[in-house]
Amino acid sequence: MEAIERIKEVVSQTTPGAKIEIINSTPAVQQPALLVDRDHIYGVAKFLKEDPRFQMDFCSCVTGVDYPKLGVIEVVYHLYSVALKHGPFVLKVRAPRELGECHLPSLTPVWRGCEFQEREAYDLYGVKFDGHPDLRRILMWDEFKDHPMRKDYEPPMDYEWEPTPHDDTLTRARGISGIVPPSAIEEADKAKKK
């Protein structure tokens, strides 16, 4: 596959007006990604799939990332080309964190395999995918209101009995005067003094 700079150039030419950035947010992966604005992601995705130079015919993974400091939820698509045997190619798109505005265009019309994975991102991160054929929760039950993979998710205060608590669990259990072993409190106090 061509270098990411070259891909960016080609994509910018074919989708005018698109804001496209190369980001290297995860050095451990050593894999630069293309960040596209949400108004143009659909066009870019369609281009990458259909252009004979790229033929990204397979979307292997869709996931969300919550960045509370930036105020965005990022959705990451991992693309491969089975025809040309290259990939992965990482496509990223961002939406505001606020639940009312957390909308992104669905890429399910481009890659059918995104359907369940976008439902998962909706379920756990609260990203609404416009144009998704069947946007329901997939892991949690339908009546559930929260999005548990968001950093500000507050789990139900079910900490009345914690035989092996530590860190947040210990703090929460003590906050509602749950039953915890005295040794856990001693250890936490000792760690605090250090």
Add this chain to the structure above:
Amino acid sequence: MAVDEGLRSELQKHGIFVLPIEQLYNWGRKSSIWPLQFGLACCAIEMIASAASRYDLARFGAEVFRATPRQADLMIVAGTVTKKMAPQVVRLYNQMPEPKYCIAMGACAISGGPFKDGYNVLKGIDRYIPVDVHIPGCPPRPEALIHAIMTLQRKIAGQQLGREQRWYDKASTTEFPIPGYGEHDLEPPANREVWQPPRNYSDVTIQEVLKKS
């Protein structure tokens, strides 16, 4: 016991067994515990191994895994109970005829295990249905499951027939309320009649538990 021990053993030598009807009845029950064919996670693999030829649960009369709760005596909760699955587990237990028993197999089924801090895992099935035997382990070995079945057999052998038992008492129901799906958690998060957190941590220390037993 009305019959003298010496006389009883003398009669046994001649092939005559004298014993209270309760003992005979319990012997029959404990020797044919039919479990429900039902697994939730990796513990189920160990449960299957226990039933297969190498560990051979058949030696204890518990090999007939029934694919319907209507024919089962024992529910082995083998694996992680997610909050989404919990109502179905309780419903299956309700559908089993009395007398029924429950073994919570593995760390997840007894407490939530390594997933205890997760948002989607129930912190032990004993919050909704009464558990007769808890087996820790991740997963427990087949020997541990067999030990649990033997423990349950001892429990059944020691049961007195009469009003004290849940299923003979017409007044008390043997249906356990099925939790509902709430907006943030299951509702209610635990069945208070079945499960209460300990009042003090000292009540559940090993010294206290040994003292009680």
